[in-house]
Amino acid sequence: MGRVLVAFGSSEGQTATIAERIGDTLEDAGHDVVVVHAKHPPAELDPGRYDGVIVGASIHMGSHQSYVESFVDKHSEALNRVPSAFFSVSLTAAHPDPDDREPAQEILEAFLEETGWEPDTTLLVAGALKYSGYGLLKRVVMRRIAGKAGGDTDTARDYEYTDWDELEAFIDAFRALLPDAPEQS
Ligand SMILES: Cc1cc2nc3c(=O)[nH]c(=O)nc-3n(C[C@H](O)[C@H](O)[C@H](O)COP(=O)(O)O)c2cc1C
Numbered sequence: 026m027g028r029v030l031v032a033f034g035s036s037e038g039q040t041a042t043i044a045e046r047i048g049d050t051l052e053d054a055g056h057d058v059v060v061v062h063a064k065h066p067p068a069e070l071d072p073g074r075y076d077g078v079i080v081g082a083s084i085h086m087g088s089h090q091s092y093v094e095s096f097v098d099k100h101s102e103a104l105n106r107v108p109s110a111f112f113s114v115s116l117t118a119a120h121p122d123p124d125d126r127e128p129a130q131e132i133l134e135a136f137l138e139e140t141g142w143e144p145d146t147t148l149l150v151a152g153a154l155k156y157s158g159y160g161l162l163k164r165v166v167m168r169r170i171a172g173k174a175g176g177d178t179d180t181a182r183d184y185e186y187t188d189w190d191e192l193e194a195f196i197d198a199f200r201a202l203l204p205d206a207p208e209q210s
Contacts, residue, residue, distance in 0.1 A: 026055035027076035027203045032063045034082040034090030039153040040114045043187060044081050050196050056203075063096040073103030077203045080104075080144075082136075083152055084115035084129060089136050097140040104142050108202035111137070111144040112195065116176065119151035119186035145202050148195045151186035158183075 029051050033044035041062070048060040061070065063080070072078045080097060082089035097104065113136070117129035129149050137143065154177060156164050168178050177184045 026057075027205065028057040028059070028074075029203070030070075030072055030075040030078045031058060031060045032066065032072070032078065032080045032093075032096060033060070034063045034093035034096075035114075036083060036085055036090065037153070037155050037158055039155070039185070039187065040081050040083045043112070043114060043150060043192065044079075046189070046192065047079060047081075047196055050193065051200070054200065056200075063090070063093045066096065071103065072100045073106055075107060077108040077110075077199065078104055079110045079112070079199060081112040081114065081150075084113060084117065084132055088132060089113065094136060094140060097136075097142050101141045104144070108199070109142070109144045110146045110148070110195070110199045110202075111142070112148045112150050112192075114150045114152040114187075116152055116154065116171070116174070116186070118149035119176075120174075146195065146198050148191070150192065151188060153186060154184040156180040156183055 031044050031048050033040050035041040044060055048058045051058045061067065080093065082093040113129060113133045115129045118126055120126050126149055133147060133149065154167060154171060159167060164180050168180055172178045
């Protein structure tokens with residue numbers, strides 16, 4: 026059914042959770058899956074040797090993790106040779122109005138422009154507000170940002186906005202690109 030590489034960057038853990046979910050879903054569908062943290066990928070890792078690659082990163086202060094950018098930059102030729110997909114995790118993606126999500130789309134496109142990678146499919150994924158995991162300063166800053174955006178400000182709890190059904194559809198679209206993919210009905 027094909028070997029798939031999932032590489033991700035994550036600062037507070039939500040993109041890691043999403044990458045693991047993608048890996049589990051692909052494994053359940055019969056694929057051989059390797060999930061790696063893009064900050065410390067195995068030295069011998071060659072994305073070009075996989076049948077397909079998914080990369081994910083989250084947005085902090087207006088950009089994706091620089092180590093994910095370095096990873097994609099380094100492997101852009103290989104990534105452009107195999108079926109590939111990119112997902113970008115942010116709070117901006119949680120806005121219901123597409124106009125309000127536009128800044129996240131612009132950051133995603135700038136990332137691809139910078140790296141020269143042309144994935145077959147992309148997705149903006151709504152992330153999480155993990156107040157319980159933030160230090161005091163980060164909690165205060167994030168509460169203020171969330172408040173300004175009309176978001177959730179009760180720092181006594183965490184919030185997850187990820188739309189798992191939308192993620193499933195993204196995985197299905199990616200699987201359809203793989204060699205020997207079953208015909209879509
Ligand atoms: C310090 C900090 C800065 C952030 N900056 C942005 C931002 O500029 N734009 C945005 O849409 N989301 C921003 N977020 C929200 C994150 O993208 C969101 O919490 C995401 O789920 C983080 O994913 P991760 O846990 O995989 O790092 C920020 C979050 C933190 C904690």
